[in-house]
Amino acid sequence: MNAQPMTCGDYVTATFARDFVADGFDHDTVERIHRGLFDEWTHALAQSGLFSNGTVADALDSWQDDPHSLLSALLANADEITLKRYDLVWEALERSAHAGSADAVVEYA
Numbered sequence: 015m016n017a018q019p020m021t022c023g024d025y026v027t028a029t030f031a032r033d034f035v036a037d038g039f040d041h042d043t044v045e046r047i048h049r050g051l052f053d054e055w056t057h058a059l060a061q062s063g064l065f066s067n068g069t070v071a072d073a074l075d076s077w078q079d080d081p082h083s084l085l086s087a088l089l090a091n092a093d094e095i096t097l098k099r100y101d102l103v104w105e106a107l108e109r110s111a112h113a114g115s116a117d118a119v120v121e122y123a
Contacts, residue, residue, distance in 0.1 A: 022069075022072055022073040022076040022077075022083070022087070023076075023083055023086065023087035024087075025059070025064075025065060025069065025073065026055070026059075026073065026087035026088060027087045027088070027091065029058070029059065029062060029064065030055075030058065030087075030088055031087065031088055031089070031090050031091050031092075032091065034088040034089070035088075035089065035091065035092045035093075035096060039096070039099055039100075041103055044085065044100060044103045044104060044107065045107065047077075047081050047082075047084050048081060048104065048107040048108075048111070049081075050077075050078060050081055052077050052078070052081075052084065055073075055084060056070055056073065059073055082104065085100060085104065
């Protein structure tokens with residue numbers, strides 16, 4: 015049997031996903047993740063005692079490269095309706111971020 019090594023997302027899913035979904039929809043958390051604010055998640059991984067410092071650092075690097083990967087890991091076991099709610103918020107944040115950057119370009123052009 016060839017076991018695949020666990021990814022950062024696998025660690026997050028195993029550690030947080032059930033509680034994240036059970037706690038109900040959380041718009042503020044989606045906004046923080048979208049803005050790249052990962053302190054609570056890196057702290058929770060580090061404090062769990064389950065992961066090495068290297069694994070925690072790798073997780074942070076992964077999230078900084080792709081913030082949506084953290085949200086996806088947290089929602090890995092969520093039902094379809096929950097996924098849709100979070101996707102709609104993420105898409106709205108993306109549109110807002112792109113509109114803001116377009117406005118900044120126009121202002122300084």
